[in-house]
Amino acid sequence: MKHILTVLVLLLTLITSACSEDKAVVTYELILDKSTLNLTIGEKSIINVVEAPATNEPVVWTSDNETVASVFYGNVTALAGGTAIITATVGDYSAQCEVVVPEPEYQLVWEDNFDGTTLNDDNWTIEVNGNGGGNQELQYYTDRPENVRLEDGCLVLEARKEPYSGKQYTSGRIISKNKQDFTYGKMEARLKVPHGKGTWPAFWMLGYGSWPRCGEIDIMEHVGYDPKTFHCALHTQNKNGMNGQNVHGEQTLDNDVADEFHVLTMEWVQNEFMGYDRIHIYVDGVETKTFGETTQLQDSGDWPFNDRFYFILNLAIGGNWGGAQGVDDSMFNEPVLFKVDYVKVYQLK
Structure with missing residues (x-):
């Protein structure tokens, strides 16, 4: 009887642990691989999503200053001196990267x-x-x-x-x-x-x-x-x-x-x-x-x-x-x- 109880306790522990691990992989954040980006005029770079909520919704990319930097599916192009905030949005979740472009010297x-x-x-x-x-x-x-x-x-x-x-x-x-x-x-x-x-x-x-x-x-x-x-x-x-x-x-x-x-x-x-x-x-x-x-x-x-x-x-x-x-x-x-x-x-x- 002792052995049976020990096995049951062990099984419950494994199940609980597995459930905990499953919960750990569920994310409620949108995370980018860059929070800041420094580019010169004409230079390009890519911002990648490294973590996102489980959803079928696409990532929507926007720039708050398209005269400074444009973005297309995470591909950023520096256009003029200044600062632009690139935002990636999935449903109700969003993440940002600040793009800094020095004024031409x-x-x-x-x-x-x-x-x-x-x-x-x-x-x-x-x-x-x-x-x-x-x-x-x-x-x-x-x-x-x-x-x-x-x-x-x-x-x-x-x-x-x-x-x-x-x-x-x-x-x-x-x-x-x-x-x-x-x-x-x-x-x-x-x-x-x-x-x-x-x-x-x-x-x-x-x-x-x-x-x-x-x-x-x-x-x-x-x-x-x-x-x-x-x-x-x-x-x-x-x-x-x-x-x-x-x-x-x-x-x-x-x-x-x-x-x-x-x-x-x-x-x-x-x-x-x-x-x-x-x-x-x-x-x-x-x-x-x-x-x-x-x-x-x-x-x-x-x-x-x-x-x-x-x-x-x-x-x-x-x-x-x-x-x-x-x-x-x-x-x-x-x-x-x-x-x-x-x-x-x-x-x-």
Whole structure:
């Protein structure tokens, strides 16, 4: 009898122990293999679920800041500097991973502060022509100090109402072609555009080769009849101003943009989003527009923005856009000046 009781006790102990072990493997948590993740822009990583409640429900992945990091079935891609919380959810259970993406570190690689008394011809060429810029503009560009000069630490491009070589206006235009050109980086200028209906100042970049196949990046354009707005645009082989298909953006300020200096910035980033390039335009640090590369644009020849581009600064008068509402000659009662404090280029360390 003693032996039978001993066996029964042993069996009960084993059964109880087995039940306890069964209960131990049942989980009521969702656990990820990472609670924090540090990535650089463009870098990818995978977050795995290592423990989850027994359920037929799928894992749902979300990011609380998709401009910083996106997630697709646990695959995370860092898109911009900042912090994003990646959340995995199964039914009523969830777990999180904090993704930290450092802001890109730029270093200054080139600048012209327009100090001194003469334009640096290692950086710029002064254009001389009256061809209308391809836009039916009314000015003749000269290299005279009346139209192009350095003054008080600024480049000054002055437009004048005067007959000159068959034109009724003169002005200035400088380019950095074959002297200073760049691929990718942060390009920035601090500038002050003139008042006046009929003015058309611009800060822009061109690629090498025939237009529009070479590509054009208009970091800043301003037309005087729209006094509160800065414009930006891209021109390519099939999407350009001649056919009205160019992609563009604009930022409207509270006051006339000609009232003070503004900082215009382009951030041109390689492989920023899913292996594609992107171009961001800012006015005084506020983003105006993001232009993004796609496979379709590559295939059609409409993303030439992966080669060297050079700068152009000019002040046009009239033209098919700047002169769309005519030219108010009364503005020439005061000097019509496009001032540029500096142009700087930064690239990633």
